[in-house]
Amino acid sequence: MPLEMNDPDDDESPRRRRFEKPTSPWWRPITRSGRIFLALGVLVVAACFVAAYLTIAHFLERDGRFRIAGTGNIEAAGLAQVSRAELIPVFGEDIGKNIFFIHLSERRKQLEQIPWVQRATVMRLLPDQIRVNIVERTPIAFVRQGQRIGLVDADGVLLTMPASRMTQHHYSFPVVTGLDARDPLASRRTRMAVYQHLISELDSTGQHLSEQLSEIDLTDPEDARVLMPEQGADILAHFGDEQFLTRYQRYKAHIAEWRQQYPRLAAVDLRYEQQVVLEMAPGSGPAVTAGDGQAAADATPAKPSAATRTDEPAKPIAKPEHRPHTKPSPKSAIERKREEARRAALARRQKLNNAGPNGQAQ
Numbered sequence: 236m237p238l239e240m241n242d243p244d245d246d247e248s249p250r251r252r253r254f255e256k257p258t259s260p261w262w263r264p265i266t267r268s269g270r271i272f273l274a275l276g277v278l279v280v281a282a283c284f285v286a287a288y289l290t291i292a293h294f295l296e297r298d299g300r301f302r303i304a305g306t307g308n309i310e311a312a313g314l315a316q317v318s319r320a321e322l323i324p325v326f327g328e329d330i331g332k333n334i335f336f337i338h339l340s341e342r343r344k345q346l347e348q349i350p351w352v353q354r355a356t357v358m359r360l361l362p363d364q365i366r367v368n369i370v371e372r373t374p375i376a377f378v379r380q381g382q383r384i385g386l387v388d389a390d391g392v393l394l395t396m397p398a399s400r401m402t403q404h405h406y407s408f409p410v411v412t413g414l415d416a417r418d419p420l421a422s423r424r425t426r427m428a429v430y431q432h433l434i435s436e437l438d439s440t441g442q443h444l445s446e447q448l449s450e451i452d453l454t455d456p457e458d459a460r461v462l463m464p465e466q467g468a469d470i471l472a473h474f475g476d477e478q479f480l481t482r483y484q485r486y487k488a489h490i491a492e493w494r495q496q497y498p499r500l501a502a503v504d505l506r507y508e509q510q511v512v513l514e515m516a517p518g519s520g521p522a523v524t525a526g527d528g529q530a531a532a533d534a535t536p537a538k539p540s541a542a543t544r545t546d547e548p549a550k551p552i553a554k555p556e557h558r559p560h561t562k563p564s565p566k567s568a569i570e571r572k573r574e575e576a577r578r579a580a581l582a583r584r585q586k587l588n589n590a591g592p593n594g595q596a597q
Contacts, residue, residue, distance in 0.1 A: 391423025
């Protein structure tokens with residue numbers, strides 16, 4: 236029987252395997268001494284990095300070239316309504332401080348607390364400069380609070396400006412009421428959204444119809460009440476919260492007839508599809524209704540009632556079905572509608588006062 240012999244050239248030969256040297260990555264030495272030397276090398280490199288960092292940090296901290304010497308080292312761009320006198324106190328504690336130890340994010344938040352500042356950017360300019368870029372708020376309406384007239388932007392932020400400066404800017408806005416600084420910011424923002432919708436819709440035809448508005452009451456965001464200047468007296472028009480252009484055109488088409496028949500006309504409620512409610516001045520009689528396509532002469536006055544209040548905006552009178560002995564009296568319809576409107580208004584005010592998580596006061 237022949238003997239089995241290993242080929243000397245075979246890679247699997249035991250003799251060849253005995254003389255082969257084991258291989259391993261450099262970062263994982265096989266011997267214990269190799270692992271010790273590798274660990275010592277890593278420690279030395281890490282110590283060098285730490286020492287270099289501390290040396291550079293100490294140098295930057297102690298070197299006077301990186302200190303904010305004074306307010307002249309603070310540059311500001313984008314200032315129009317905000318003055319440097321309002322901006323510099325934000326950096327008061329940074330004067331004489333190393334530029335690398337100034338908290339830029341905190342300074343940005345402090346700058347954005349200034350009412351006229353909408354957005355701010357703060358950056359370092361080596362070796363010793365701080366640059367501030369300001370984006371200011373843009374007013375879109377006058378706002379009246381008591382006897383004071385100010386400005387308000389699209390977010391409902393109330394802005395102050397001297398009257399002489401307003402004159403220089405030639406602002407031409409309607410006056411907005413119904414905004415209070417004590418209201419949550421989210422509530423004011425909602426009211427200003429109604430205002431912007433009203434203005435943009437009236438101006439969508441290119442005729443700049445919003446210039447004919449005198450004052451807009453946004454107390455109820457679901458009913459924009461607009462003071463319309465007419466010859467001899469202003470008329471309060473209820474525009475609701477939609478179809479502003481359609482309701483404005485309906486008002487303009489019939490106001491001359493309404494005023495001719497009712498010289499003591501004080502308010503017009505345009506929120507209903509098929510009719511409008513005409514309210515007289517206090518002491519001049521109850522509210523009346525007119526169909527949308529009818530002239531004021533066709534309007535049927537409601538019967539006077541001791542319970543009817545003419546100093547409140549009148550509500551539409553439901554059109555009863557023509558059935559014998561079941562037609563409700565105008566008096567009961569008016570009172571019922573007004574009571575429903577009062578309850579709805581109260582519920583809306585409570586909802587606005589309980590604004591959501593973004594309703595922090597400004």
